Every structure is written in C-alpha cells, then in structure tokens.
Amino acid sequence: MLILDGLAKTYRGAPRPALDAVDLAVGPGSFLALLGPNGAGKSTLINILSGRCRQDRGDVRVAGQPLAASNPALRALIGIVPQEIRFDYVFTVEEILRMERGFYGLRADEAHLAYLLERLSLAPKRREKVRSLSGGMQRRLMIARALVHRPRLLLLDEPTAGVDLNLRHDLYGFLRELNGDGLTILLTTHHLEEAEELCGRIVVLDEGRIVADRDREAFLAMAGDHLTLDMRTQGQARIRGLFEGKGVVTEAGAGLRVVFPRAGREPVLAALAEASPLVESFQILRPRLEDVFLELTRKEPGLA
Numbered sequence: 001m002l003i004l005d006g007l008a009k010t011y012r013g014a015p016r017p018a019l020d021a022v023d024l025a026v027g028p029g030s031f032l033a034l035l036g037p038n039g040a041g042k043s044t045l046i047n048i049l050s051g052r053c054r055q056d057r058g059d060v061r062v063a064g065q066p067l068a069a070s071n072p073a074l075r076a077l078i079g080i081v082p083q084e085i086r087f088d089y090v091f092t093v094e095e096i097l098r099m100e101r102g103f104y105g106l107r108a109d110e111a112h113l114a115y116l117l118e119r120l121s122l123a124p125k126r127r128e129k130v131r132s133l134s135g136g137m138q139r140r141l142m143i144a145r146a147l148v149h150r151p152r153l154l155l156l157d158e159p160t161a162g163v164d165l166n167l168r169h170d171l172y173g174f175l176r177e178l179n180g181d182g183l184t185i186l187l188t189t190h191h192l193e194e195a196e197e198l199c200g201r202i203v204v205l206d207e208g209r210i211v212a213d214r215d216r217e218a219f220l221a222m223a224g225d226h227l228t229l230d231m232r233t234q235g236q237a238r239i240r241g242l243f244e245g246k247g248v249v250t251e252a253g254a255g256l257r258v259v260f261p262r263a264g265r266e267p268v269l270a271a272l273a274e275a276s277p278l279v280e281s282f283q284i285l286r287p288r289l290e291d292v293f294l295e296l297t298r299k300e301p302g303l304a
C-alpha cells in the first residue's frame, strides 16, 4: 500500500538530516505505529507523504504508483491528520466536511457523513462553528475530515493529543473498526500504550533512521522474559525476607517491587501467598513497550 525507498530530507541550515535514507513497506490492512523521541523525524515523514514538504532524495509509492502532487487520484487514496489543528474557523462542522468532499470532486454522501459525525461524537455539534469547539473536538473533526473522501490509507500524526481519556478509548475503538474494514493506518504517537493497544507493527525512528521494525509481540519479547510484581505492603522488612533470592527486590513508594524471570514465577507466587496478610494490594505487570522504547532510543548501546 505504501513504500518508502531511501527517503531523505535535511532542512536548510540543519546540522543533521531529519530523515536519513528511510526504507519502509506497509502492506494493505496494516496498522502501524511510528514511534520516536522528539525530533526523530516522524512529522517530517508524514509531511512528505502529505505533500507539505519535499524530500531531497528517495521515492514514495502509494498503491504501486509514485506519489506526486500532479496525481490527484492517488492523493485521494490518502487521508491525513496533521499534528497542528488548522481550520477555517468561520465554518460549521458540517460545512467543513462537505467542503472537503467537494475538494476531491465528490458528491455529498449523507450516510457516510452521518456515520463519521456519529462515530466521532460530533453529531450534536454539526451546526456549530469550528471556533466554538474544544481542542479535543477539533482534533476529532480533523479525523472526520481526513476520512470524508473514504481514503484507503490513513496517516495520523499524534491523533489523541488533547483528547480526554474516555474519548481516547472511543477513538481507539473507531480506529480498530476502520482497520478491520480494511483501512491501512499509520500512526505516530507519544502514548506508547496507544501503540501497544492498537498496532500490530511498531517502527521506531531515531535521529532520522529506523532503529527497530517488528511486530508487536516480537517487540514486547525484546523487553526480556521477566515480570514485575508491585505490592503495597505493611511490614516491609518481613516481606522483603520472603522474596530475597527469588528476584530483584527494591523499595517502590509505599511498597516493594520484585522483578523476576517468568520461568521462575512459582516461588514468587508462593512467597506472595505467604505474605498476603501484610499485602494491601498487588499487581503483576508484563513487559511494556515503554521498556523497549527507552532502551532503543537512549544514547548508548542497547537492545537493538
């Protein structure tokens, strides 16, 4: 669906490339997260795909064809949600969406419009001017606008910035639904749990280069085969004694943390049962994407 071949970009006067020969192939129906620390090059990549910025070298192909401004039919295959919110604020929600369809030379599609307004919780606001919407609503309107022409590839640059937790989860459900219907999605995010929850494939960009590209499970496996037990406890010294030798025990806030190999969990669970009268609450955490991400992007040799 999308192929990047040797994509490179250095901004004028910049000391180093924003993108440095990036190769990436995204198959139809994928749901891919593009992660990276600030300045990694994520927005530059999305901006090249949206035509807002030009690469110095390299090619972009969409559905097998070279992406060029002069090919509007190909551009119509892509829906883009850029990071900055930008609208003509004098228009209403509905007008924005109708005009956007018009830009693609498409007739109105009332059923699709109603579907987008409903699924993005914008229906009650359809006749309100954009300037009266909250930041989170404007962000959802950006997503509706990117989908109004029924693209086959959706590019989302930080789609949940400023969206509250409840709506964020609604949005996750909607994105999953779209992906289930065959839409290819590429998403940049700083919320690692978002990538972990939604995306089957995770690509990490750092200083303009891809430093990791794996499916989610392979990624999580890189965090090592360990589990973490977090406990809120009374009588730390006694409890500590029960876990010594079964894992790495450290104090964490009002409790204790034990990191232990997955294969060695039996003695840890037995110690937890013994300690239970003194344990107010506990949770066992599996390795998280965050652990791998921090390892990959710290500026010293790591897991990669």
Ligand SMILES: Nc1ncnc2c1ncn2[C@@H]1O[C@H](COP(=O)(O)OP(=O)(O)OP(=O)(O)O)[C@@H](O)[C@H]1O
Pocket: 011, 012, 014, 017, 018, 036, 037, 038, 039, 040, 041, 042, 043, 044, 045
């Ligand atoms: N218009 C510009 N002119 C000059 N340099 C730029 C411009 N836009 C981005 N850069 C630089 O290019 C590099 C990549 O920036 P980019 O915005 O693509 O990163 P990002 O991964 O999207 O970061 P963030 O997570 O902060 O949004 C950075 O070093 C940035 O300072």
